[in-house]
Amino acid sequence: MDKNTKFLIVGLGLIGGSYAKTLKKQGFKVAAITKNQEDIDYAVKHNIIDFGTTLIDEKLIKNADIIVFALYPHIFVNWIKENGHLINKNTIITDVTGVKTPIVKKIQNMLPCGVEFIAAHPMAGKETCGVKYSSSSIFKNANYIVVPTEKNTEKAINVCKDLGSVLGFKDISVLSPEAHDEMIAFLSQLTHCIAISLMCANDNPALVRYTGDSFRDLTRIANINDEMWSELFIENKTALLREMDAFKIAFDRLYSTVRDSNREEMRRLMRISTKRRKNFNVKKEC
């Protein structure tokens, strides 16, 4: 990857836009294909991309060295099904999709010979959507996960890692699709399920007058893109249900200690949570 590397971003939303903005700032050539002309107009005007189109522009696709797909899972799969044959041999394609097992091998099997798909997941985001909220800063201090299969070459894995570095991610890791989906079910999807349920559990609008930071922090992600997340939850259903079950067991255990006024057991659980949470503190501060 050098400054002549030509990027094509497919899907100019918050994440696609943030990739484009960061790459353009670093001096790369960045084009985009996305569905709304207004997003292209905005992105060109604000120097987020060099060029964009709402069409399946064959020349643009063939011209790209690296294509980044920032689409919902089923749209990504359909795009490759319909247009995958247009991608040039030696092009590397990558993605930002939040689930991997249901899509990675499917995409790899659909691609023309010589086109390599190396999956990745940037663990970054915001509670807003759209290219207008694009930002390079969301990648700082964030984790970037490369998700190869046995079909991937060392070369493509390294290009994908380099992309993570160029984008400014702090930690770059490698996980299998299965390990990724299990991890994401716990760290990301379960936390969103909890935040949604917490907001749905009480409809008293007066609460807002009394709330402290802990409630705000816990429910920040309850402001959720229902179209995207409902797809991610269902695509990762097996792992997510397993983590939801584990959480229910832990919550019920704490519930019993309250019901039975079992202070010793309650304190033991609190000490476990305090100890484990401290590891995450260290991580944040370093």
Next chain:
Amino acid sequence: MDKNTKFLIVGLGLIGGSYAKTLKKQGFKVAAITKNQEDIDYAVKHNIIDFGTTLIDEKLIKNADIIVFALYPHIFVNWIKENGHLINKNTIITDVTGVKTPIVKKIQNMLPCGVEFIAAHPMAGKETCGVKYSSSSIFKNANYIVVPTEKNTEKAINVCKDLGSVLGFKDISVLSPEAHDEMIAFLSQLTHCIAISLMCANDNPALVRYTGDSFRDLTRIANINDEMWSELFIENKTALLREMDAFKIAFDRLYSTVRDSNREEMRRLMRISTKRRKNFNVKKEC
């Protein structure tokens, strides 16, 4: 309340220390009674208090115009039982205790004639304990709740509200002990239960390498003072169990939508959570 008002803080921890520090900065006279001499030494050295003692200093108690109790609930009740008779007529006492129903009337009934207890709850804190972490800034943008009973006078209620203003709280509200405890069970105690359970649900230490901000935000309060919170949970058991039940119902409803791939219902719940959460955003920004 004027600059000659003499405050006595009983319990120089994070909140007692932050009250002292803020009042002293505003020019009030502030003394403290607390159990550890080192906390007094620290507080005097750092200009948090004018004077402190580990003893039940009768003169200091009699000399105070306003006494703030920043103790665990049962220690507060015991303190009043043992030393309440030392408090002068016309002294107003207040507190910072996180539960109200189990203590407010009990304390009011134990006090000598002419001493008025007006309860309050500063909705502020940190995941650290002790006077060393005292800070005036934790009160900024925070809520302060005055919790009177039918025994309280308008005068004392107003003094308590004034204290909230002087401390720098953004919103000052009034709630009955019962309404306070119900609200706190949902907004504060349930959120802590969730954070604890989430940390207890998974013991994989590698997770820290992949986590994003949403998990960190959700579990910040899992770093918890087990001695204090176990007491608060048990003291407010009825209300807390009710809120835990409501959360379990909401969580199970979402669980079913995942299990049944019921995307429409899942999206409906997500839209409810998004809409409700937006009210809290507005609050935060104003």
